[in-house]
Amino acid sequence: MSDRRTLQIKQISAHPGPIPGEGVQRDLEVCKLVDTTTCIGCKACEVACVEWNDMPFSPTTFDNTYQTMPETRWNFWNLIKFNEHQKQDGTIQWLMRKDQCMHCADPGCLRACPADGAIVQYANGIVDFQQENCIGCEFCVSGCPYNIPKFNQETKKVYKCTLCSDRVGQGLEPACIKACPTGCLKFGSKEDMKFVAEERAKQLKEHFGFENAGVYDPQSIGGTHVIYVLHDATQPELYGGLPKDPQIPWSYTVWKWLAKPVLGTLALFGLLGVCLHYVTVGPRRPQPEPPRKEDAHGNRG
C-alpha cells in the first residue's frame, strides 16, 4: 500500500461520503498505447508482467496456436491474443493484440462492486483492485465488457492488471512497456498517446494501404486508458473479440444508483405503514371485547 499513496484517488467502489484527499494534487491522465501493427508476438510483455508482479507459475493449455493460454488468468494479466483473419482476397492476416485491463474512464467493474474500497480509480485513470477489501462476489466480472477480472478460488479474491500502479506511482513506466523490443508499446499522457496513435493511423492509411486503420478508444465507456492502433478499426472483434461498442449492463448503472435506494425506501414504507395503522386504525381484537368508553375522543387528557 505505502508505495501507492502518491496516487490521487478519483473514485472508490461502494464508498459513502467524500473521496479522501480528492483534488489535492493535479494529475495527468496516463495511457498505454498498443500499436497492433508493429507487434511481433514475442511475448516479452507477458514475461515482464509475470516477473514484475511476482506471479506463481501457471500451467498453460496448448491449443495449437502461438497463444500462451485461452484467456487471461488471476495470475496472468497480460496475454497476447493471436488471431488468423482471412481477408476477402483470400490472403491471411495474422493479428496480434495485447489483451489486458483497459482501465476504462467509466469502469463497469467499479460500478458493479458492492465492497467499499475494493476497487479504486486514480485521478491518473488507473483502475486498481484492493484485494484486502474484496468480498469475492464476482459482480465485477459481470460489469466488465472485456472479461478481465479473474477469480482465485483459493483466496476468494479477484485480480487483474494494475497498469503497474506501483511503478507509475513512482514515476516509472509499466513493466510491459519497458520490455517491448519493437516500440509497439508506448506509455505517456492520454493526450500525447492519442496524438501519437492518430498520427500512426494516418500513416497506415496514407502509406500502407490500410484504409480502415484507426484508433480504438471506445467512447461508450468514456474512453479507455489503454488504446489500440488497429489495421481495421471498423472490425475490432477480429482481434480476439474486442467489443466495438462496449457497454456496462444497466443493472449496475440505472438500477444500482436510482432504483435501488428508491425501491428500498418503498419497501421500508411497509414498516411505516404498519406502524401508522396501529396508531390510527388500531388492532383487531378477538370478539367480543368490552364496549369502548363513549368520550374516548372528547377527553383531552
Added chain:
Amino acid sequence: MGTAVERFDDKARNVFDRFSTSDVYEGELLRHRPYTRFLHWMVALFFFLALFSGFGIYLPWLFRWFTPIFGGGPLSRAMHPWFGVAFCFFFGLQILNWLQLMRWTPSDSRWIRNLKGQMLNQEKLEAPDTGFFNAGQKLQFWEILIGSVLFLITGIILWIGAGTFGRITVAVSYVLHDISALIMLFGIFIHLYLSTFGEPGTFHSMTRGSVSEAWAWTFHPAWYKEITGRDPRQAYEEARRRMEARRQT
C-alpha cells in the same frame, strides 16, 4: 403424488409430536402442531440471516454496518448463499406441509374484494366462510413460494458467477434477486405486524401452538366450525351475552 406427500407430512408431524408438547387449555384450540412451528421458525431464522447478510451487499452505503455482524464482507458473502439454501430447504418442507390449506377458493376472492374493509377494521368479525388461512395469508404464501423459486434460480446464477453463465445473465439475475427481496421485505413487515400487534393472540399459535376460541371464531370462523362443530356466530353471540350479564351484576 398427493398421497406420498401426505404420508411424509404425517410421519414428520408424528415424529415431532413424540417429543414436543403444545399448550392447549380450556377455551383454547390447537392451531399449529410442533412440526409446523419448527418449520416456521427455521424459515424465519434463515430468512433474516439471509436478509441481513444480503443488506450489506445490496446497499453498502446505507447498510454497511450489517456486514461486521457476520464477521466482515467476505464472510457475509460466503455465508449468504448457504442461508438462502437453508431458507429454501425449510420453506420447501413448509410448502409440502401447507399446500392443501393454501388452495385458492371463491371465498378468498370475496375476501380480497373486501380488503379495504379489513384494513380499516370496519368489520369486527371475519366472513363466515374464512377457513384455516384467509386470502391474505394465502397470498403471502404464494408470493414467498414464487419469490423463493426466483431467489433460488437467480441466486445460483450469482453464486456460480459470470464465468459460467455470462455477464448479462448475471446482471439480469442481480436485478431479479433484488426485486424478489424487496417484495418479500415489504410483505414481512405486514406479516410481523398482523401476527403480533395487529391481531393480538396470534403470536401464541406459533410459539406454544394454541389460540383462544374467541380468536378462532373472530378470525377463522369456518375453521372454528370445522374443529368444534359449533356455529361461530352463535358461539360469539353467547359469549357476548355472558359478558353483558357479567357487566350488569
